[in-house]
Amino acid sequence: MIQLNERTRRISPSRLHEVLGRYDARSIVDPFMGVPTHLNYLKRHGLAVHGGDVVEWFVRVGEGLISNDFTILRDSEVAEIVEMIPGRIYSADMFKAWEGVFFTEEQCIYLGVWHENVHNLRSDGQTGLAILGLWFVLCYWLQKAQYPDDMQDIPPSELAWNYIRQTDKWVSSNLQHNSVRHADVLTTISAQTADALFLAPPARNSFRSADARIWMWEAWWQANPYFNIEHYYRETLFGTHSTDDQGYARAMASVLSAAADYPLIVMQTTEQRVPELEPLLRNARSEIEVYSPHALETYLIAAK
Amino acid sequence: MTLFQDTGANPSPSASALADLLSLFGAIADFAVGSPRRHSRRIASLSLALAETAELSNEEQHALAFASLLHGIGALGNSAYRKHDPLSSRSAQISSWDVPPEGARICGALTMLPKDTADYVRWHAESWDGTGYPDQLRWHGTPRAAQLIHIAHTYLEAGEAEDGLAKIVSLGGMAFSPELTRSFVMWFHTNSGEIAVRPLPAEVLTTYPNAANDLLNLVADRIDLHNAAPGRWQRVAARAGRTAEELKLGAGERETLELATRLFGIGELRADTLESQDFDALSTLGRDERAQNAVAAADLLDPFEALQSVAATLRARAEWFDGTGLPNGLRHEAIRIEARVLAPCIAYDALEQSARAQVRSERIVPLERIEDASGTQFDPAVVRAHSEVAPTLI
Numbered sequence: 001m002i003q004l005n006e007r008t009r010r011i012s013p014s015r016l017h018e019v020l021g022r023y024d025a026r027s028i029v030d031p032f033m034g035v036p037t038h039l040n041y042l043k044r045h046g047l048a049v050h051g052g053d054v055v056e057w058f059v060r061v062g063e064g065l066i067s068n069d070f071t072i073l074r075d076s077e078v079a080e081i082v083e084m085i086p087g088r089i090y091s092a093d094m095f096k097a098w099e100g101v102f103f104t105e106e107q108c109i110y111l112g113v114w115h116e117n118v119h120n121l122r123s124d125g126q127t128g129l130a131i132l133g134l135w136f137v138l139c140y141w142l143q144k145a146q147y148p149d150d151m152q153d154i155p156p157s158e159l160a161w162n163y164i165r166q167t168d169k170w171v172s173s174n175l176q177h178n179s180v181r182h183a184d185v186l187t188t189i190s191a192q193t194a195d196a197l198f199l200a201p202p203a204r205n206s207f208r209s210a211d212a213r214i215w216m217w218e219a220w221w222q223a224n225p226y227f228n229i230e231h232y233y234r235e236t237l238f239g240t241h242s243t244d245d246q247g248y249a250r251a252m253a254s255v256l257s258a259a260a261d262y263p264l265i266v267m268q269t270t271e272q273r274v275p276e277l278e279p280l281l282r283n284a285r286s287e288i289e290v291y292s293p294h295a296l297e298t299y300l301i302a303a304k
Numbered sequence: 305m306t307l308f309q310d311t312g313a314n315p316s317p318s319a320s321a322l323a324d325l326l327s328l329f330g331a332i333a334d335f336a337v338g339s340p341r342r343h344s345r346r347i348a349s350l351s352l353a354l355a356e357t358a359e360l361s362n363e364e365q366h367a368l369a370f371a372s373l374l375h376g377i378g379a380l381g382n383s384a385y386r387k388h389d390p391l392s393s394r395s396a397q398i399s400s401w402d403v404p405p406e407g408a409r410i411c412g413a414l415t416m417l418p419k420d421t422a423d424y425v426r427w428h429a430e431s432w433d434g435t436g437y438p439d440q441l442r443w444h445g446t447p448r449a450a451q452l453i454h455i456a457h458t459y460l461e462a463g464e465a466e467d468g469l470a471k472i473v474s475l476g477g478m479a480f481s482p483e484l485t486r487s488f489v490m491w492f493h494t495n496s497g498e499i500a501v502r503p504l505p506a507e508v509l510t511t512y513p514n515a516a517n518d519l520l521n522l523v524a525d526r527i528d529l530h531n532a533a534p535g536r537w538q539r540v541a542a543r544a545g546r547t548a549e550e551l552k553l554g555a556g557e558r559e560t561l562e563l564a565t566r567l568f569g570i571g572e573l574r575a576d577t578l579e580s581q582d583f584d585a586l587s588t589l590g591r592d593e594r595a596q597n598a599v600a601a602a603d604l605l606d607p608f609e610a611l612q613s614v615a616a617t618l619r620a621r622a623e624w625f626d627g628t629g630l631p632n633g634l635r636h637e638a639i640r641i642e643a644r645v646l647a648p649c650i651a652y653d654a655l656e657q658s659a660r661a662q663v664r665s666e667r668i669v670p671l672e673r674i675e676d677a678s679g680t681q682f683d684p685a686v687v688r689a690h691s692e693v694a695p696t697l698i
Contacts, residue, residue, distance in 0.1 A: 010445040014405035014426060014438045037440040044398065136433055139442075143477050150486055151477035166435050172398065294423065 002102055002212045004142060010296055011200060011268060013041035019291065019299055020047070023264050025195035027176075031188035031255075032200050034058055035132075036180065040065040040170050048176035052188025054232045055214070057131055057221040062180030064128020069173035071125030073164060081117045081130050082160040090116050097225040102216070107141055110156040115223055129171070133164030135217050142213060184236050189258045196264040199255065202238055203273070204248045249280055256284035267300040274298055317516040322416055323506035324608050325519050326373055331604055332523065333376040336530055336573040337385055342607075343460065348372040349502045350456040351449075353495070358487040360449060363418070366508040368449040370417050371424030373504065375453050378407030378425070380573075381529035387577060388532055401437035404429050410526070414519060416509045420447070428453035431479040443481070451484050459488070465497030524566035531569050531578060536653060541565035543649040543690070543697055550689040553641060560613040561642040568618055568650060570604055571597030580654030586677050594622035595630030617642040621650065624681045636683075644683040648674050648690055651681075 016038065020028065026047055030039060033051030035058060043049045043066060051062050064071075073081075084090060094112035099105050114134050121127045137160050144151040154162075181188055189197065210229050219227035233239040242251040259265055265285065269277050271292055278300055281288055285302035292298040330344035351372040355365045379385050384399040391399060408426035411417055427441060427450035434442035436454075455472060458479070462468035469492050476485030524537040544565050548558045572578055579597055583590025602619035605611040620634060620643035627635030655670035671694050678687040 004443075010441060012426070012439045012441070014402075014408070018405075018409070035434075037434070041438065041440070136435065139433060140477060143482065147477060147482035150482035152474055163435070169397065 002142060002145070004146065004213065005209075005211050011038045012297060013038035015293065015297070016198065016266065016268070016299075017042060017045055017047075019266060019301060020196055020264075023196070023301075023303060025264050027194035028196045028198050029188060029192045029194045029262075030198040030200075031183075031185040032202065033062060033180065034200075035135075036062045036066055037170070039178075043174050043176075043178050044170075044172050046174050046176070048174075048178055048194065050179045050181075050188070050192045050194060052181045052183045052185070052191075054182070054184055054236055055218055055229065056182055057135070057218050059180050059182040060124070060128045060221070061132045061135075062128065063124040064126070064130075064132060064167065065170055066178045066180050068125030068128065068171060070171065071123055071129075072168040072171050073126050073129055077121075077126065078161055078164050081114060081121070081134075081164060082157040084113050085117065088116065088120070094223055095220070095225050102145070103141060107156060110160075111138075111220055114160065115220060125171075129167040130164055131217075131221065133167045134160055135213075136163040136166075138217055138220070139213050142216075185255055186237060186258050189255065189262075194262065196266055197259045197262040199259075199265065199267045201252065201255070201267065201269070201277070204245070205243055252277070252280045253283065256281065260284070263304050265300075265302045267302075269298050269300065271295040271298050274300070315513045316511040319506040319509045319511050321610055322509045322511055322515055322519070323504045324610060325516060325523075326370060326414075326417075326509075327504070328605070328608055328611070329377055329519070329523050330373040330375075331607075332527070332570050332573070333374075333378075333380055335570065335600070335604055337376060337379045338574065339376070344373050344376060345501070346460055346499055347375065347453065347456045348504065350459060350499045351452045352502045353499070354452045354455060354484075354487060354491055355449065357491045357494075358448060358452065358484060360452075364420070364447075364449045366505050367418040367420040367424055368452065369502075369504050370509075371411070371421045371428065371449065372453045372456060374411055374417075374421070375407060375425050375428045375457070376403065377410050377526070378403035378405065380526035382406060386530045386532060387575075401429075405438050410522065413522065416511060416515050416519070418508050420449070423447060424450040424453060426450075428457070430454070432481045433478050436479070448481075448484060451480060455480055455484060455488050465492075469497065520563065520566050524569070527567070527569040527573065531572050533569065533578060533657075536657075537566050537569065540568070540646075540649045540653050543652060543693075544645050546693040546697060547645050547649065547686065547690045550693050551641075551645070551686065553645070556613075557642055560617055561645055563611070563614045564617040564621070564642055564646050565649070567605065567614060568598075568601060568621060568646065571599070571601035571618070574600070578654075580658065585651040585654035585658075586673060586681060588628075591622065591624075591628075591630050598622040599631050613640075613642070616640055617646060619643075621646045623647075625683045626680050629681070639683075644686050648677075648682045648687060651677075652690070652694075 028042060028047055029050045031052045033053040036051050039049040039051050049066060051066060053059055090113055092109060092112060094115060095108040099108045118127060118130045121130060140159060215229040218229055219225055237251045237254060242248045267277060267281055281300050281302055287303060289301040291301060327345060334343040348369055351368050352365060355368055382399060382403050384396040404426050408422040411422035411425050424447060427446050430436035430439060430441045430446040432443060434440050458472055459468035462471045472485060472488050476482055528534055528536045544561050548561055579590055579593045582593060598618055598621050602615040605615035617640050620639050623629035623634045623639045627633055652670050652674050655673055659670060671691060675687055675691060678684045
C-alpha cells in the first residue's frame with residue numbers, strides 16, 4: 001500500500017490575508033504555488049493574485065480557479081467527463097501499470113476515461129476545474145485503500161460528479177487581472193510585479209519525497225503512469241544543484257535577489273526551519289518580523 | 305463591573321462568571337443565525353465527549369470546549385446574516401465562508417481564552433478532503449479538535465440521532481477523517497447518540513480585572529454591527545448612565561442598567577430591520593414588535609443566573625408607564641426602574657438617528673417628543689432627569 005504523508009504543508013489563506021492586510025498589500029505573487037486554493041481565497045477577497053509552478057497540473061487548476069472568472073461546468077458537461085462518451089476512442093490500458101498496485105481495475109479504467117474526456121474539454125477554465133474535481137477522487141481512493149472499512153464505496157462516476165460539481169462554487173471574479181504560469185520560480189518572480197511576494201519554499205531535497213497524491217496526478221495528466229516528478233525539478237533552482245546546505249542557500253539567495261523590488265516578502269515555514277531560513281532572508285532584508293501562530297505555521301515577514 | 309466580580313478582594317471577575325458570559329456570546333450567535341436554543345452549548349458537550357473518545361490531550365480539550373461554544377460568533381456582523389439589502393444566494397454563500405476567520409479574529413482578541421481556541425474556530429468548517437472553508441485545508445492540516453466541532457455540528461444539524469449517524473458515516477474520508485469518524489461511531493454506540501451536558505472547564509480561563517467589561521463591550525459592538533446600528537450601545541449607555549446618576553440610582557441598579565444597554569439589541573438580531581425603522585419609536589403601532597424583541601432578548605438571558613436582573617429589565621423595556629405597553633401591561637413602579645430609564649434612552653437614540661437622516665428644516669427635536677410622551681409611555685421622573693442631562697450629552 002502506498003504511504004501518504006501525515007503532514008503536508010499547511011497554508012492558511014485567511015491568516016495570510018490578515019498578514020497582508022496589515023501591510024496594505026493588494027496584490028501577490030506565489031512562485032511555489034502548488035494547488036492554488038489559497039490564491040483562490042485571496043482572489044475572492046479582492047487581491048490581484050499571480051502564481052507559478054513547474055508542475056503542470058497545478059497550473060491547469062490555476063487556470064480554473066485563478067485566471068478564470070466566469071466559466072463553470074454545466075451538468076451536461078460534467079456528465080461528459082465522468083462517463084464514457086459513445087463514439088470516443090479510449091485506451092483501456094493507459095493506467096494498467098497501477099492496477100493491483102494502487103488502484104482496482106475499474107478505477108484504472110476510469111482514470112483513462114477521465115483523462116481522455118478532460119483533454120477534450122473546450123476551455124482552459126473547465127479543464128482546470130475538472131482536474132481539481134477528479135484529483136479529489138484520486139485522493140479519496142488512495143485514502144480508502146488505507147481505511148477500507150471507514151469510507152463508503154461510492155461508484156466512480158458518482159464520486160467524480162460530486163467533486164466536480166463542488167468546484168463551481170470557487171469560481172469568482174474580483175475585477176482584477178489574475179494569472180498563473182507554468183514556470184520556474186525565478187521566471188515567475190521576474191515576470192510579475194506585486195505588493196507582496198509569498199514564498200513557501202520547499203525543504204531541501206523535498207522533491208525526492210513528493211506526496212503520492214501530487215506526483216500521481218501529474219502522471220495521470222501526462223498519461224504516463226511511470227512519470228517521475230523529479231524530472232521537473234532536476235534542472236530547476238531547487239533541484240539537484242541545491243541538495244546540500246550551500247546549494248540550498250545559494251538557491252534561496254537567487255530567489256531573494258530576484259525579489260529585490262517587491263515591497264513585502266512573506267515567507268511561510270515551520271518553527272523548526274526558522275533558524276535555517278531567517279538568516280537567508282536577513283541577508284536580503286534587514287527588518288524581519290517573525291509571526292508564529294503555530295509551530296507548523298510561521299511567517300517571516302520582511303518589508304522593504 | 306462588580307456583578308461579575310469574584311467574592312473577596314479579587315477585582316477580577318470569577319472564571320465561572322466569564323464562562324457564563326462566553327456561553328451567552330455563543331447563544332447570541334446561535335440566535336442571530338436561527339439555530340435552536342442551546343445549540344452551541346450542545347455542540348460543546350458533544351465535542352468534549354468525542355474528544356475523550358478520540359483521546360485528545362487536556363490542553364486540546366480545554367481549547368475545544370470554548371471553541372465549540374464560540375464557533376459561530378463570526379456570524380454576528382457577517383454580511384450573509386446582518387441587516388442590509390439582501391445578497392444573492394451565491395454572494396451570501398461566499399460571505400458565509402468568512403464566518404470562521406471572523407470568529408477566529410474575535411477569539412484572538414479575547415485574551416481570557418485558552419491557546420488554540422481561535423485556531424479551532426477558524427478551522428471548524430474545514431473538510432478532511434480539502435473542500436471545506438475558509439482555507440480548504442486538507443487531511444491532517446486541520447487540527448483534530450477543529451474536526452470534532454465539524455462532526456458535532458453535522459450531527460446536531462441532522463436532527464434525529466440515527467440520521468446524524470448515517471450522515472457522518474457517509475462523510476467519512478470526505479468531510480471527516482476516517483479515524484475521527486470511527487471515534488464518533490464508537491461514541492454513538494456507547495451513548496446511544498445521547499448528548500450529556502458537560503460543564504465547561506471554566507478554571508482554564510485567564511481572568512483579569514476588566515475581563516467581563518472587555519467581553520461585554522465586544523459583544524455589544526458585534527450586536528450593533530449585526531443590526532447595522534454602529535455605536536448605538538455606546539450612545540444609549542452614555543445617556544442612560546447620566547440619567548441614572550441624575551436619579552441617584554443605587555450601584556446595583558446602575559450596573560444592571562449598564563449591562564442592559566449593552567444587550568438590548570440582541571432581541572433585534574433576527575429581524576430584517578430595526579424596530580425603529582418599521583415604526584416610530586413612540587408609536588403605539590410598534591408596541592408589538594418592541595415587546596417581541598424585548599422578550600426575545602430576555603429569553604436569551606434567562607438561563608444565566610447572574611443576569612436575571614438584566615433579563616427582567618430587558619423584558620420590561622417595552623412596557624408603557626400608563627400600563628398600556630407590552631408584554632405584561634405593567635404600570636408605574638411595577639416596571640423596574642432600570643427599564644423605565646432604558647426605554648426613553650433607546651427611543652431618544654432612534655429619534656435622533658432618524659432626525660439626522662432627514663433634511664435639516666424637517667427635523668423634529670427628539671427631546672421634545674420624549675417629553676411629550678411623559679406620563680404615557682415614559683416615567684415622568686425619568687423624563688425630567690433625562691431632560692436635565694440631555695444638553696450635556698450633545
